[in-house]
Amino acid sequence: MSLTAKDKETVKAFWAKVAPKAEDIGQDALSRMLAVYPQTKTYFSHWKDMSAGSAPVKKHGATVMGGVADAVTKIDDLTSGLLSLSELHAFTLRVDPANFKILAHNILVVFAIKFPSDFTPEVHVSVDKFLAALARALSEKYR
């Protein structure tokens, strides 16, 4: 299920629309993930405050979306483009890769909320494929 030329085009066009709101999207998606999938909170036990709108959630949401933005620019070769991020997740953060899917789902929910008419089924499938490819690239160095 690799990205077609059309997928890449669709993702870039949609990203151009959502990029101005990237930090908000990141914060919202992360808050939802922590609320709806409480097992994900285990990775953030070092945060004093995990509530929606808290400073660590805001900051981390922005960091995550910065990574996604970077991935969009490297969409033609995610595996080599995200090499160092993969090493970070594999050796330092050691996030179970199953969680990438969970976060991706919540990013999609926030896209639907904030861009109801732009997030058509056709855009949804390309973005879903892109986030899955991103997750695969992030998992590259795990074993």
Add this chain to the structure above:
Amino acid sequence: MVAWSDQERSIITSIFSNLDYNDVGPKALIRCLIVYPWTQRYFASFGNLYNADAIKTNPNIQAHGTKILHGLDRAVKNMDDIKTTYAELSVLHSEKLHVDPDNFKLLADCLTIVIAAKMGSGFTPEIQETFQKFLAVVVSALGKQYH
């Protein structure tokens, strides 16, 4: 037996009482068929599903989307025993329709996205949590009678 707080019950009944079944049902099914194209395997008799536009305008898909959403009414009315309520439907999906139960989650995810788009910021993380909990119980019940 799944435990529901009063607040969770009221969130679910509120979402469903404000639904336009003829709009949301088809939208969810259409999205599922486009985003997860392998799900089209169950609709070979429905006519033209060759591309996104064909799927979106197919009247059989339209009707079926509405039917599926009304199928959730039974769960809303029997939240305390969704497993028993859906036993028969589970047998139907297994024995007659031969639907891979993994697909239930795919449709549930698409329904979540459609409801999120409809409710906008009203679809708070708390409401999302309750709605996804409800759908997870439905999905589990629908898979229960497979053997």
